[in-house]
Amino acid sequence: MSAVAAEASTGRYETIRIADPVARPTKIAAKEVYVHYGAKEALHHVSIDIPAQAVTAFIGPSGCGKSTFLRCFNRMNDTIENCRVDGVLDMEGEDLNDHSLDVVLLRARVGMVFQKPNPFPKSIFENIAYGPRIHGVAQDKAHLQEIVETSLKKAGLWEEVKDRLNEPGTGLSGGQQQRLCIARAIAVSPEVILMDEPCSALDPIATAKVEELIGELRQNYTIIIVTHSMSQAQRVSQRTAYFHLGYLVEEGPTESIFNNPQEKRTKDYITGVFG
Numbered sequence: 001m002s003a004v005a006a007e008a009s010t011g012r013y014e015t016i017r018i019a020d021p022v023a024r025p026t027k028i029a030a031k032e033v034y035v036h037y038g039a040k041e042a043l044h045h046v047s048i049d050i051p052a053q054a055v056t057a058f059i060g061p062s063g064c065g066k067s068t069f070l071r072c073f074n075r076m077n078d079t080i081e082n083c084r085v086d087g088v089l090d091m092e093g094e095d096l097n098d099h100s101l102d103v104v105l106l107r108a109r110v111g112m113v114f115q116k117p118n119p120f121p122k123s124i125f126e127n128i129a130y131g132p133r134i135h136g137v138a139q140d141k142a143h144l145q146e147i148v149e150t151s152l153k154k155a156g157l158w159e160e161v162k163d164r165l166n167e168p169g170t171g172l173s174g175g176q177q178q179r180l181c182i183a184r185a186i187a188v189s190p191e192v193i194l195m196d197e198p199c200s201a202l203d204p205i206a207t208a209k210v211e212e213l214i215g216e217l218r219q220n221y222t223i224i225i226v227t228h229s230m231s232q233a234q235r236v237s238q239r240t241a242y243f244h245l246g247y248l249v250e251e252g253p254t255e256s257i258f259n260n261p262q263e264k265r266t267k268d269y270i271t272g273v274f275g
């Protein structure tokens with residue numbers, strides 16, 4: 001039975017899931033996640049396994065709930081009045097939606113990079129050093145300097161900024177600022193990095209650099225990216241999840257979602273019928 005037929009007969013939409021040809025361990029298993037803004041249900045029973053050390057892309061038309069779902073993984077929805085998240089986000093045995101969790105610690109483990117680069121109004125050095133300092137990651141000054149250098153190297157920014165570490169982060173170009181924000185997220189040794197349209201404010205060259213960086217980072221981190229760019233999803237991700245009107249319609253290996261979508265809605269979206 002197709003997902004649409006299942007919905008018609010049971011009133012419940014069943015996600016189509018295509019298994020990965022390469023078995024990957026699950027980093028986070030989202031189970032029956034619902035999100036409400038006040039009385040409005042914005043996300044309906046979303047379940048998905050997010051693979052470790054891979055990039056998962058969330059795609060779908062505007063307003064389908066991609067960012068809402070992304071924010072569930074580091075509890076950023078807690079900061080939105082009237083927003084309620086139900087369900088389980090099981091990260092290796094720990095429920096990220098458990099309200100007894102310390103969200104400050106959680107957000108170090110599950111870092112986030114936003115659409116618009118948002119460096120702190122501080123020096124390049126301080127942008128990176130701040131997190132390790134408040135989380136007590138750095139043992140001493142030399143260790144802190146080492147963390148700053150390593151994080152900037154991992155973000156591919158070190159060579160460009162090593163002689164201007166005391167200059168303001170906001171003085172960098174847009175693309176450099178975004179890589180600074182990625183370095184800032186890396187500095188506290190996260191396990192997962194969430195990216196909400198990280199290239200939408202960048203030019204093609206800066207976008208290419210960030211995409212290359214994502215490809216390198218996935219060797220060590222679990223990455224989830226929200227993107228409006230079909231070509232970007234295909235370039236950077238190994239798995240893709242297609243959302244529509246708050247439902248997770250279909251998820252599977254990126255190649256099969258784009259080359260052989262099972263659902264008409266997925267196909268219509270990726271071929272540009274609507275969006």
Ligand SMILES: Nc1ncnc2c1ncn2[C@@H]1O[C@H](COP(=O)(O)OP(=O)(O)OP(=O)(O)O)[C@@H](O)[C@H]1O
Binds near residue numbers: 065
């Ligand atoms: N703070 C909020 N208060 C009320 N409703 C909200 C809020 N944020 C999002 N919504 C609603 O939840 C639904 C999902 O929105 P969301 O921003 O997650 O979608 P999206 O797929 O990320 O969209 P876009 O691609 O445009 O960023 C939409 O109907 C939106 O209007």
